[in-house]
Amino acid sequence: MxxxxxxxxxxxxxxxxxxxxxxxxxxxxxxxxxxxxxxxxxxxxxxxxxxxxxxxxxxxxxxxxxxxxxxxxxxxxxxxxxxxxxxxxxxxxxxxxxxxxxxxxxxxxxxxxLQLLSHNSYQLLSEGPKGRRQFIDWGLFHVEHSFLDLWRRVERTLEQRNIALRTKLPIDCITAWDKELSLFGLELHNYRKQYVENFLPIAQDVLQKLSCAFSVSIAYVAGWDTDLDLHSALTNSIKNDISAGYTTVGPQRSDLQISIGKVPAKDALSRGQQKLLLYGLQIAQGILLNKLTDKxxxxxxxxxxxxxxxxxxxxxxxxxxxxxxxxxxxxxxxxxxxxxxxxxxxxxxxxxxxxxx
Ligand SMILES: Nc1ncnc2c1ncn2[C@@H]1O[C@H](COP(=O)(O)OP(=O)(O)OP(=O)(O)O)[C@@H](O)[C@H]1O
Ligand SMILES: [Mg+2]
The missing domain is CATH 3.40.50.300 (P-loop containing nucleotide triphosphate hydrolases)
Structure with a gap:
């Protein structure tokens, strides 16, 4: 196109x-x-x-x-x-x-x-995990035709559960959403995890081509303790959720950690190095997209x-x-x-x- x-x-x-x-x-x-x-x-x-x-x-x-x-x-x-x-x-x-x-x-x-490579790209490192989830979801949106429906389903279910928490409804009205949230949330998590697995070798290859003089680690984090299944994690966190007034575990808390050694990339790299890293990651997304879809x-x-x-x-x-x-x-x-x-x-x-x- x-x-x-x-x-x-x-x-x-x-x-x-x-x-x-x-x-x-x-x-x-x-x-x-x-x-x-x-x-x-x-x-x-x-x-x-x-x-x-x-x-x-x-x-x-x-x-x-x-x-x-x-x-x-x-x-x-x-x-x-x-x-x-x-x-x-x-x-x-x-x-x-x-x-x-x-x-x-x-x-x-x-x-x-479409990928925008501009000073907005810095937000991927400097702002919260939402932008990094959107970064992964951009790829999934273009690769998996059903992804948008799944994503919307998770958002809607989460919203209903959060309304129940915020308005202090009885506990049954909160946990009533857990089955659906854990089912679709796990599907969303699996998509993201797989996408990042496919993405990482391509990203490392691009960064090497760009002569990045630093070694970057990129890790997908699930948003709950994955030793537990998501339904159990929701059940275990109900007390925390009630006191917070929102759902504290699940795919809505997932993240992509981008670091140099143990230090977040935004604190370890110069502005120019950050720009090169970010543009490299955005280029890698285009390569993966082309590989998976021919788009x-x-x-x-x-x-x-x-x-x-x-x-x-x-x-x-x-x-x-x-x-x-x-x-x-x-x-x-x-x-x-x-x-x-x-x-x-x-x-x-x-x-x-x-x-x-
Ligand atoms: N709604 C608007 N109507 C008319 N002019 C506008 C409007 N909004 C912004 N501008 C003006 O449009 C011009 C172009 O802005 P733009 O940010 O595209 O410039 P640029 O070429 O990217 O500049 P720079 O090299 O500084 O990044 C600016 O002078 C700006 O003040
Ligand atoms: Mg400009």
Whole structure:
């Protein structure tokens, strides 16, 4: 899958644009505030139906306007799909896929696996386990068609159990959810555990290619004492759950521990090293996805040069270009550095100056 044509109207500072993309490598350069991140944000929005910068529609619609719209053509192996989204302050949202109105972006999200490599990537190390679970679940969503239903089922059951705990219902009304939660929760756990097992050797291989001068340990943690089955763990923790007012054990507490020796990676590595590690992990996800499904991933790489030396940027460019059938969108301040970095990679590429828009 690759995004071939892209129309933008009134998204951030981008008033009206029509861009024909290269199906391998697209480079955007321009000075601070020229709209590089906004352009990546627009691609992200078309595919995922949300922004990575703000939940507030007014922040995203161009100042003084009432709505924004995005339209793209997505090329698949043998056919082309169109996708459009319009969001208006006064008249809500409209999403169209292949010319038909649809309720959500889900179909387009499934079609176009996307990884954003930007300063948001640091959150994987610096914030709580939720982001790391989402990191694993991204892969499962794209690999296992039934994964989303399973995930939603676990979330719903957990929510019901937590409402019962929070509103101090009798104990039977709380434990009534344990059978379902342990059944689907275990299935979710098994998926995640297996995914991480498949992921780790690929991740280590990518990190080696990126010449990471540190040895990273990555371990999946279940969210309960796995010497016990999940149902017993829920039963044993009922007193704790009642006093906490929420369910304290289960797959909703699982995590991916990323460390250097015994020290969490965020405390052991420099900013540049963290960036290299995180981008390596995100690239590994695209490789695993391609291996398991033959789908290819779109990579949005914002501000590639920030915090990285040219040598590391070149290693990243080489690694990205070696991924089968991948399309990348990369931004930076100047044309010269980016051209230098990508000179020996990607057979085809297009370079766009944001200054002209
Ligand atoms: N809703 C909006 N309407 C119009 N302009 C906006 C809106 N939101 C942000 N902007 C402006 O859009 C411009 C582009 O922002 P963006 O973050 O895309 O720049 P950038 O090229 O990525 O800059 P940098 O190199 O500093 O990362 C900025 O000047 C910003 O103030
Ligand atoms: Mg930017």
């Amino acid at each position: 690759s995004l071939t044509l892209f129309n933008i109207n009134n998204f951030r500072n981008l008033s009206q644009l029509e861009l024909n993309f290269d199906n391998q490598c697209n480079i955007f350069y321009g000075k601070n505030g020229s709209g590089k991140t906004s352009l990546l944000e627009a691609i992200y929005y078309l595919i995922l139906g949300r922004s990575f910068r703000s939940h507030l529609l007014r922040r995203i619609i161009k100042h003084g306007e009432n709505s924004f719209s995005l339209f793209g053509k997505i090329q698949q192996e043998n056919n082309q799909v169109t996708a459009g989204i319009t969001k208006s302050i006064t008249s809500g949202k409209q999403i169209k896929i292949a010319g038909k109105n649809v309720a959500s972006n889900l179909e387009i999200t499934r079609l176009s696996p 290819k991933c779109i990579y949005l790489v914002d501000d590639l040069l920030a915090e990285l030396d040219i040598h590391k940027c070149k290693l990243l460019a080489t690694t990205l270009s070696s991924l089968p059938k991948t399309q990348i969108f990369v931004t930076g301040l100047t044309n010269k550095d980016l051209e230098d970095i990508f000179n020996d990679n990607f057979i085809s590429k297009k370079i766009f100056s944001l200054e002209n828009f």
